[in-house]
Amino acid sequence: xxxxTSGNAELDAILGGGFPANAIHVLMGAPGxxxxxxxxxxxxxxxxxxxxxxxxxxxxxxxxKIVGFLQAFNFAKLEKLGTQIVYEYVGxxxxxxxxxxxxxxxxxxxxxxxxxxVIDSFKALADLMPDRSAWRRTLDAVAGMLSAYxxxxxxxxxxxxxxxxxxxxxxxxxGVIDLxxxxxxxxxxxxLRVLKLRGSDFLAGRHPVHINSDGIQAYRRFLTPxxxxxxxxxxxxxxxxxxxxxxxxxxxxxxxxxxxxAGPSGAGKTSLGIHFLRAGVAExxxxxxxxxxxxxxxxxxxxxxxxxxHGALLGPGKFDHFYTSPVEVQIDxxxxxxxxxxxxxxxxRVVIDAVSDLEQGAGDxxxxxxxxxxxxxxxxxxxxTSMLLVEATGLFQQxxxxxxxxxxxxxxxxxxxxxxGDDLSRTIRIIKSRGSKHDGKRHPLRITQSAVEVGG
Amino acid sequence: METPDPIEKVLILVVERDPHIKKLERFFLxxxxxxxEFADDGLQGLERARALIPRILVTEILLPRLDGLKxxxxxxxxxxxxxxxxxxxxxxxxEDRALEAGADAxxxxxLDDARLVDTVTTLLRERSEAGS
Numbered sequence: 001x002x003x004x005t006s007g008n009a010e011l012d013a014i015l016g017g018g019f020p021a022n023a024i025h026v027l028m029g030a031p032g033x034x035x036x037x038x039x040x041x042x043x044x045x046x047x048x049x050x051x052x053x054x055x056x057x058x059x060x061x062x063x064x065k066i067v068g069f070l071q072a073f074n075f076a077k078l079e080k081l082g083t084q085i086v087y088e089y090v091g092x093x094x095x096x097x098x099x100x101x102x103x104x105x106x107x108x109x110x111x112x113x114x115x116x117x118v119i120d121s122f123k124a125l126a127d128l129m130p131d132r133s134a135w136r137r138t139l140d141a142v143a144g145m146l147s148a149y150x151x152x153x154x155x156x157x158x159x160x161x162x163x164x165x166x167x168x169x170x171x172x173x174x175g176v177i178d179l180x181x182x183x184x185x186x187x188x189x190x191x192l193r194v195l196k197l198r199g200s201d202f203l204a205g206r207h208p209v210h211i212n213s214d215g216i217q218a219y220r221r222f223l224t225p226x227x228x229x230x231x232x233x234x235x236x237x238x239x240x241x242x243x244x245x246x247x248x249x250x251x252x253x254x255x256x257x258x259x260x261x262a263g264p265s266g267a268g269k270t271s272l273g274i275h276f277l278r279a280g281v282a283e284x285x286x287x288x289x290x291x292x293x294x295x296x297x298x299x300x301x302x303x304x305x306x307x308x309x310h311g312a313l314l315g316p317g318k319f320d321h322f323y324t325s326p327v328e329v330q331i332d333x334x335x336x337x338x339x340x341x342x343x344x345x346x347x348x349r350v351v352i353d354a355v356s357d358l359e360q361g362a363g364d365x366x367x368x369x370x371x372x373x374x375x376x377x378x379x380x381x382x383x384x385t386s387m388l389l390v391e392a393t394g395l396f397q398q399x400x401x402x403x404x405x406x407x408x409x410x411x412x413x414x415x416x417x418x419x420x421g422d423d424l425s426r427t428i429r430i431i432k433s434r435g436s437k438h439d440g441k442r443h444p445l446r447i448t449q450s451a452v453e454v455g456g
Numbered sequence: 457m458e459t460p461d462p463i464e465k466v467l468i469l470v471v472e473r474d475p476h477i478k479k480l481e482r483f484f485l486x487x488x489x490x491x492x493e494f495a496d497d498g499l500q501g502l503e504r505a506r507a508l509i510p511r512i513l514v515t516e517i518l519l520p521r522l523d524g525l526k527x528x529x530x531x532x533x534x535x536x537x538x539x540x541x542x543x544x545x546x547x548x549x550x551e552d553r554a555l556e557a558g559a560d561a562x563x564x565x566x567l568d569d570a571r572l573v574d575t576v577t578t579l580l581r582e583r584s585e586a587g588s
Contacts, residue, residue: 150568
């Protein structure tokens with residue numbers, strides 16, 4: 001099957017390899033969801049001298065506006081305008097004789113011979129028709145003409161989901177892409193969903209979308225990875241690099257396992273995680289800190305307090321840092337970026353600081369549970385050893401970590417506590433280690449000028 | 457009285473029932489300098505081919521009354537029509553079946569004007585060279 005790129009690799013993957021060619025696709029959504037940007041983006045991504053594109057503007061999207069705003073995007077190579085991408089405004093013709101639109105389409109096809117044709121807004125055209133039967137006749141003729149010619153059509157419209165079963169546009173469409181925008185607290189989040197893609201597999205479900213100067217950036221909804229054929233469970237023990245910790249679990253944690261590290265603020269979770277990664281780099285194991293707490297400057301200070309010179313340590317393939325503000329966490333984007341960095345840089349150790357920020361970003365508990373399961377499975381099949389840091393509820397001693405989905409999805413659970421006394425003392429204990437004998441006793445945890453140590 | 461064309465245009469008979477494809481085929485083939493006649497089903501296509509003896513017959517396979525492959529076989533087995541060039545132009549992936557039925561070429565829909573006109577022109581040129 002021939003396919004067309006959307007101009008975004010992630011969206012192409014969601015579509016099973018791109019938009020099927022020689023088909024009619026509907027790009028639907030409320031105003032401001034990015035329909036026209038997506039249409040423009042795919043036009044520029046595909047246009048070439050032997051693959052001309054025709055963009056037909058109707059009422060709702062005046063040509064001046066479409067072309068004017070277009071220039072804000074990096075994908076808009078203006079030298080393609082007028083040659084490889086031709087704009088036609090048909091609004092005035094339609095006002096006088098909307099039922100002549102099929103003939104107009106034929107004229108445009110035979111004049112421009114486009115390999116891609118966009119009609120924006122197609123819904124506005126339907127709104128002009130005197131009655132439903134006139135629209136059905138017009139739609140049938142337009143769809144017939146567009147299907148007869150070797151072109152791929154995108155019908156853009158402000159359709160809403162309740163129209164899917166009502167309007168004939170959706171019966172003639174081979175593909176339907178729904179763009180939405182949802183309020184979450186004080187911010188808006190955008191999503192994309194493939195509702196229909198005749199003759200093609202696609203990744204179902206709601207995928208997050210960002211719009212920036214590069215256009216529409218989609219992120220695949222994070223799914224549980226299929227175990228690759230070469231995947232074999234590993235029984236190798238890992239040296240965490242944290243003195244005294246490995247001997248608490250047989251001779252160390254199993255490689256490829258996920259360890260939940262829970263504790264109140266100040267108990268040493270981040271220090272433990274940073275030291276785990278730093279020790280990995282010393283062993284030749286690239287690490288990745290996924291941080292929603294420490295920004296890059298704060299991380300440099302934290303490394304300094306553990307006696308590390310950040311210049312030689314930080315960077316992809318060594319100690320990589322992926323920072324996202326907790327206010328802007330989009331979990332699918334985070335997961336895809338983690339996967340990309342693991343695969344690109346051969347990451348062996350990952351620390352997520354903190355899982356509760358991902359939970360906030362997920363929005364609902366069910367989605368978070370699915371997400372976290374997929375994330376820990378992704379680590380497992382890649383043999384990546386992870387620490388998932390969780391802020392505990394009690395200020396000094398842990399009140400229990402029930403309620404955290406992450407606890408039963410983890411192979412190991414480390415509990416950090418702070419004990420009140422003349423001095424503030426930190427402790428560590430292992431309360432779960434799947435498949436390994438472990439020491440469940442409480443041990444002192446010391447954070448020194450250069451290390452994190454257990455015991456003593 | 458009509459004035460005859462100074463140069464006789466090559467006649468193409470198109471057997472097709474889809475009105476949209478017919479419109480496009482007429483436009484692009486006439487634009488390329490050919491004369492185009494139509495038949496709406498296989499039986500009518502066979503009758504018109506026998507009557508008009510076009511240089512090329514362009515046919516879909518999926519046709520009412522008589523399918524395009526049977527039209528092709530009938531033309532190729534009749535000494536009066538066996539020299540008509542047959543181009544099967546179908547929505548089906550049926551190149552092997554078309555060639556087996558005696559077709560001179562196969563094109564798959566949808567209609568790509570450049571490919572259609574190039575194929576027709578090449579078939580005519582090859583037949584002309586073979587005859588000279």
